[in-house]
Amino acid sequence: MTNTDRKHHEFIIVGSGISGISSALALLRGGFKDFLMLESAEGAGGVWRENIYPGVACDIPSVVYQFAEDQNPNWSKLYAGGEEIMKYLNQTRTKHGLDEQTRYGVKVSKAEYDDRNAQWNISTHDGEEYSCRYLIKATGAFNSPLIPKIPHLEDFEGTLFHTARWPKDLDLSGKRVAVLGTGSSAVQLIPIVADAAAQLTVYQRTPIWLLPKFDFNIASPFRWAFKNIPGSYALSRKLSYSGIAYFLQVVLSASGKHPRVHRLLESAGRWNIRRQLKDPALIEKFTPNYNLGCKRPSFSNNYYKAFSKSNVSLVSDGVERLTKDGILKRGADKADPFDVIILATGFNILGDASTSLPAFPIAGRQGLNLREYWHNSDGFKAFRGATVSGFPNLFLNLGIPYAGGTSWFETADLISEHIVKCVQTAQSRSSAEVEVKPEAVDAYMADMDKLLDQSVHHTGSCATSSSYYYDKDGKTPLYSGEAPKVSWTETYASPEQSYVFRSMESSAQ
CATH class of the missing domain: 3.50.50.60 (FAD/NAD(P)-binding domain)
Structure with missing residues (x-):
């Protein structure tokens, strides 16, 4: 098939969940309108479309569990339920006309990079062919249900x-x-x-480990204040954001620096068991024998x-x-x-059998296979969870490893802004390709490994935790040790330090 036979767009976004929507919104804000979203399901929403079990809800406060540029002051509860989150996602898509730029029921079978034309060629299971300058993989990490290996x-x-x-x-x-x-x-x-x-x-x-959940209905006077009193909603977001960031530091990325607070949270977890149960045998069975955060x-x-x-x-x-x-x-x-x-066995994220990372075959420069690269060659390496060396013009939204953020929404928004900055820089230089430098990836991975020396996985007792945080090499490449927004500032200011930008002529050589 010739390139002229393919349906071409400047951007193709695969996936229409949180990260896909965030990517599309950032492109629109950056003035990029020629994009198409491909969604394998018959509707948008990603993990919130798929998970409809009773009681499904987020465990991040609603005021920060949303897109930064499309905020909702009308959440009914501190921790929104799945239906309300889906309603918010659908309203956001409708508001920005994203349905008109989405093909539903289209499952990508493979994506291959064309070095000569500096573009991605994409095939679907139905035999359709697309091409794009920039490919955004927004298929998430929680779409490969873990089925336990139980006999019979x-x-x-x-x-x-x-x-x-x-x-x-x-x-x-x-x-x-x-x-x-x-x-x-x-x-x-x-x-x-x-x-x-x-x-x-x-x-x-x-x-x-279960901590008490301070959840409550947000009364109408508060929702009125959020909409009508300048600064009130911003203050609530700032307080929630600061609290979550500190919690993640104490529990995950830097627990070794906060041993007293970490022990206090574990005490709260044990108290949470005792206040609900009186049976000593049950209390013992429910008490973890590993540290909080493992x-x-x-x-x-x-x-x-x-x-x-x-x-x-x-x-x-x-x-x-x-x-x-x-x-x-x-x-x-x-x-x-x-x-x-x-x-209720969770998801296969980092395992060899995972269908999430990546969700479809991706072949980069000279046929470099992303699944082989991650699972069998170099391990889960990427720059800020967004780009991989050897895969020009490919961006991962909600990718790994070490993608920072206090919630999936914030992570997606940070990566989305990063994508736009990279493309804008490429265009200002008349470049056909943008590719992260391998030394930038290695330096970033080394920085994260050093920062996470104080994480609970290095300083705590985690051997009995059976955690999906670990890959087969015993590393935990799922979260960053940096303060999210601060960590991206330098990259936004000068992407040239981390990326190489090539013209069409040099990319074809």
């Missing part, structure tokens, strides 16, 4: 599904239900399932209470296998029967 999983004849594939209109009333996993999704849905099901059994491999913590005021109900039980012995009608736990002679089994 396929033998179960009842209803079995992952939380990210929750069946619409599912009725659990009167059902015998099992939930495998006790991560963030399980914490949100278990109290609701406990009220609906006739019997609920939760299979716990590793307990989770795996993703969460917040809840009613999770533990659910296990005081007569129809709810906890199994921490492990699962031997599934049978056609239930689950055989380790050491048992007989399987426990269930009608529904819910896999």
Whole structure:
């Protein structure tokens, strides 16, 4: 196929979740209108479109869990639920006319860089062909559900599904239900399932650190003030942002520098168990034997209470296998029967079998394969989670490693602004290519490794945490050790220090 046969755009964005929308909004603000979004599903929203399980909500305050340039002063709760977040995302897309620049139901099968023409050639599963100067991979990291390797999983004849594939209109009333996993999704849905099901059994491999959740409805006078009193909403955002940034420092990236506060938060987690439960055996089973932050913590005021109900039980012995009608736990002679089994087992982010990183085959300069590069060659290396050496004109939004930010929205906005700055610099130089320098990537990775020497994963006890933060080499390339906005200032001011800009002639050589 010749290049003239392909549908060409200056930018193609793959994915229409938080990072895809953020990328599109930044392009519009930068004056770039020739872009197309390709979305494999029949609607936008990404992780918030896919996750519709009962109780789904963000664990970041709503006032900062939004796009910086499209703020919503009308959140109903401090921590918004999934439906409200989806409504916000859809309203933002409609406001900026993004549906007109999106193709739904289009799944990308591969993207290959054309050195001679300094462009990306993109193929879809339906046989369509596209090309673009700049490719933005905005497919996120939480779209590869982790299915546990339990023997005879396929033998179960009842209803079995992952939380990210929750069946619409599912009725659990009167059902015998099992939930495998006790991560963030399980914490949100278990109290609701406990009220609906006739019997609920939760299979716990590793307990989770849970802190009290200070959630509340935002009263109408506050929403009125946010809209009508100058500075009030900005102040609430600043306070929330500062609190989250400090929390992440203490719990994750620099816990070694804040040992007393870190211990205090762990004490709050243990108190949160004791205030909801009186059974010493249950309290012991729910108390983690690893440090807070080794795996993703969460917040809840009613999770533990659910296990005081007569129809709810906890199994921490492990699962031997599934049978056609239930689950055989380790050491048992007989399987426990269930009608529904819910896999609350999280996502495969850094594993070899992950379909997230990348979500489709990407071949860069001279055929360099991004999956091979990340998983088998150089490891998860990137510059600020946004660009990879050897892949000109490719940008990763919500990529890894070490993409800074206090929430996915902030991370996406930071990377989106970075993309626009790079492209504007390329255009000012009449350059056809922009590619991050390998030495810039190596320097950034080294800086992050040094900064994260004081992270809980280096200073704490994490061996028993079973955390998805780790890759196969024992590194934790998912979060940055830098203060987010400060860390990007130098790159914004002079992208020439980190990137090489090539003309069409030099790129073809």
